[in-house]
Amino acid sequence: MYFNKHLLWVKVLSWRCALGCCCMHTNMAEPMELLCWGGDWDLPSVHSDSLIVLAYAKFSGAKLAVKSIDWTWRTITASVPQLHYEGSTVTEPAQILNFLRKQRFNADYELTAKQGADTMAYIALLEEKLRPALLHTFWVDAENYVNLTRPWFTSHSPFPLNFFVPGRQASLALSRILLTKAESPLLNITEVEGKIYSEAKECLNLLSHRLGNFHFFFGDTPTSLDAFVFGHIAPLIKAPLPSGQLQKHLNQLDNLCQFCNTILKNYFTDASAEKRMDCSLMATHDPVDANLQKLTQLVNKESNLIEKMDDNLRSSPQHRHETKPSARASERNSPLLSKH
Amino acid sequence: MSVVHVMSLSTAAAEPWPEKATLYQPLKEDQILLSDSASSLAVQTFLRMCGLPVQVSCCANAEYMSPSGKVPFIHVGNQVVSELGPIVQFIKAKGHSLSDGLDDVQRAEMKAYMELVNNMLLTAELYIQWCDDYTATEISRPRYSSPYSWPLNHILAYQKQWEVQRKMNAIGWSGKSLEQVYEDVSQCCQALSQRLGTQPYFFNKQPTELDALVFGHLFTILTTQLTNDELAEKVKSYTNLLSFCHRIEHTYFKEHDRESQSGSPQSIVDIP
Numbered sequence: 001m002y003f004n005k006h007l008l009w010v011k012v013l014s015w016r017c018a019l020g021c022c023c024m025h026t027n028m029a030e031p032m033e034l035l036c037w038g039g040d041w042d043l044p045s046v047h048s049d050s051l052i053v054l055a056y057a058k059f060s061g062a063k064l065a066v067k068s069i070d071w072t073w074r075t076i077t078a079s080v081p082q083l084h085y086e087g088s089t090v091t092e093p094a095q096i097l098n099f100l101r102k103q104r105f106n107a108d109y110e111l112t113a114k115q116g117a118d119t120m121a122y123i124a125l126l127e128e129k130l131r132p133a134l135l136h137t138f139w140v141d142a143e144n145y146v147n148l149t150r151p152w153f154t155s156h157s158p159f160p161l162n163f164f165v166p167g168r169q170a171s172l173a174l175s176r177i178l179l180t181k182a183e184s185p186l187l188n189i190t191e192v193e194g195k196i197y198s199e200a201k202e203c204l205n206l207l208s209h210r211l212g213n214f215h216f217f218f219g220d221t222p223t224s225l226d227a228f229v230f231g232h233i234a235p236l237i238k239a240p241l242p243s244g245q246l247q248k249h250l251n252q253l254d255n256l257c258q259f260c261n262t263i264l265k266n267y268f269t270d271a272s273a274e275k276r277m278d279c280s281l282m283a284t285h286d287p288v289d290a291n292l293q294k295l296t297q298l299v300n301k302e303s304n305l306i307e308k309m310d311d312n313l314r315s316s317p318q319h320r321h322e323t324k325p326s327a328r329a330s331e332r333n334s335p336l337l338s339k340h
Numbered sequence: 341m342s343v344v345h346v347m348s349l350s351t352a353a354a355e356p357w358p359e360k361a362t363l364y365q366p367l368k369e370d371q372i373l374l375s376d377s378a379s380s381l382a383v384q385t386f387l388r389m390c391g392l393p394v395q396v397s398c399c400a401n402a403e404y405m406s407p408s409g410k411v412p413f414i415h416v417g418n419q420v421v422s423e424l425g426p427i428v429q430f431i432k433a434k435g436h437s438l439s440d441g442l443d444d445v446q447r448a449e450m451k452a453y454m455e456l457v458n459n460m461l462l463t464a465e466l467y468i469q470w471c472d473d474y475t476a477t478e479i480s481r482p483r484y485s486s487p488y489s490w491p492l493n494h495i496l497a498y499q500k501q502w503e504v505q506r507k508m509n510a511i512g513w514s515g516k517s518l519e520q521v522y523e524d525v526s527q528c529c530q531a532l533s534q535r536l537g538t539q540p541y542f543f544n545k546q547p548t549e550l551d552a553l554v555f556g557h558l559f560t561i562l563t564t565q566l567t568n569d570e571l572a573e574k575v576k577s578y579t580n581l582l583s584f585c586h587r588i589e590h591t592y593f594k595e596h597d598r599e600s601q602s603g604s605p606q607s608i609v610d611i612p
Contacts, residue, residue: 209448
């Protein structure tokens with residue numbers, strides 16, 4: 001009895017030291033905590049890497065306590081996504097997925113050895129070919145950055161970090177593109193653009209060929225490859241980008257759009273409800289920051305209204321019309337597909 | 341830049357493959373490093389698989405002559421093309437292709453595996469050469485700067501090292517330890533081994549550019565002397581990859597060994 005009590009006390013102490021003064025529950029098996037960016041545009045998170053981890057957690061049945069870093073100082077200090085469990089911290093989607101597999105949350109259990117090898121190869125393809133173009137679309141392309149990305153991240157960061165967070169992410173994205181894709185120091189970003197977009201379109205075509213008519217990449221159950229693909233293409237499908245040539249290309253690949261919508265419908269329909277609960281929990285535990293949040297929101301509200309008006313003017317009505325019929329089409333098709 | 345590239349490819353398609361096509365790489369004995377040697381061997385293997393003759397020319401300033409700054413590059417007629425990807429496209433425009441018989445899904449797999457090799461093996465080679473202090477001091481910097489006199493050799497060597505370290509930082513590899521990098525190499529080899537299985541080539545009977553790329557990297561890792569043998573050991577533990585390398589070496593390089601010594605790769609049989 002004494003030994004059990006001692007263990008429980010040690011666990012609570014170590015867990016409290018790791019998490020600070022946030023959580024109030026003291027159950028024996030504390031949930032794993034994930035820090036990630038908040039959600040918008042019908043997505044649980046707008047950040048690709050966070051989406052990968054969230055999707056994998058849903059596929060493998062892992063229960064994660066999702067904490068959004070919006071409006072906290074972690075927007076500039078933390079490298080997101082970050083998993084906390086029993087005092088240890090894991091970053092980077094690939095390492096987090098490895099960690100979850102070791103905790104016996106394995107969505108790749110039924111894959112053959114060859115399929116496991118294919119997973120690694122396709123993930124490498126995504127990282128090399130698609131990620132530079134995604135970074136460019138959201139962070140380097142002037143119209144998208146000024147009209148969508150920067151206002152979103154500014155409005156989700158606390159004062160005074162809202163001046164620094166988007167700029168820092170943008171410069172990191174630009175340096176990554178230049179260092180990996182611009183092979184000579186003489187090339188600047190405009191010359192690399194054509195190359196990275198054509199490679200990204202080719203990558204999307206290859207993924208579409210590979211997916212074919214199936215629900216997921218390896219049969220009927222989603223695996224880590226599905227999580228990676230979902231994390232990369234979901235923001236591209238759902239974000240209201242003013243200038244999105246890659247988005248237009250992706251919208252023509254129906255099976256990838258349907259893949260994304262299927263995952264959102266089946267695994268993330270109650271995401272918005274969960275997020276509201278998380279936000280309310282955070283508010284009660286950070287009374288000092290609540291006033292600051294209100295002030296920040298009031299200041300940003302006006303600029304948001306202006307941004308929204310611009311967005312409504314700029315975003316094409318076709319984009320909104322396209323998403324609605326495809327959602328209805330997936331609902332119509334799913335009873336047909338489920339017969340297979 | 342890509343539009344100009346496409347136009348130049350289409351004009352090149354009209355000319356047949358000349359007799360005097362040349363492949364340029366850094367000096368074989370003194371200067372070339374593991375990653376460049378692997379890329380060069382991959383291109384040479386691909387050209388042999390296509391049946392296209394090419395002369396290998398070793399120059400100290402090959403890196404600076406290259407249009408993209410990377411070696412190897414080939415000089416065909418009045419076209420200069422560097423790196424395996426663009427070279428494959430260039431040769432396809434000339435009418436020679438190894439991957440025509442593949443369907444769309446197989447082509448997607450081939451491209452994915454080529455990216456896996458580039459992402460994991462090539463990056464690991466660069467990391468071991470330039471981000472591991474011991475290897476950089478003992479091997480990489482002296483070899484890279486051997487054709488130049490003081491103080492240029494120091495400047496160029498440190499500049500190259502700094503460039504590679506910046507790239508590693510940007511893709512998130514700078515936080516990795518050497519053991520993690522060896523582990524990544526091992527996982528990559530495991531994936532390749534599982535994909536290859538018992539087949540002679542990755543796409544059954546016909547070799548493709550993926551086979552050339554994998555052979556280039558694995559053969560170079562197996563035959564290059566680094567500060568320790570751990571990298572070679574990782575590859576040797578997969579027997580089907582070893583026999584794959586033997587097979588390609590005997591099929592495509594056997595007659596060249598008899599002809600000349602310079603420019604020919606070392607045979608695996610000699611290495612204990």
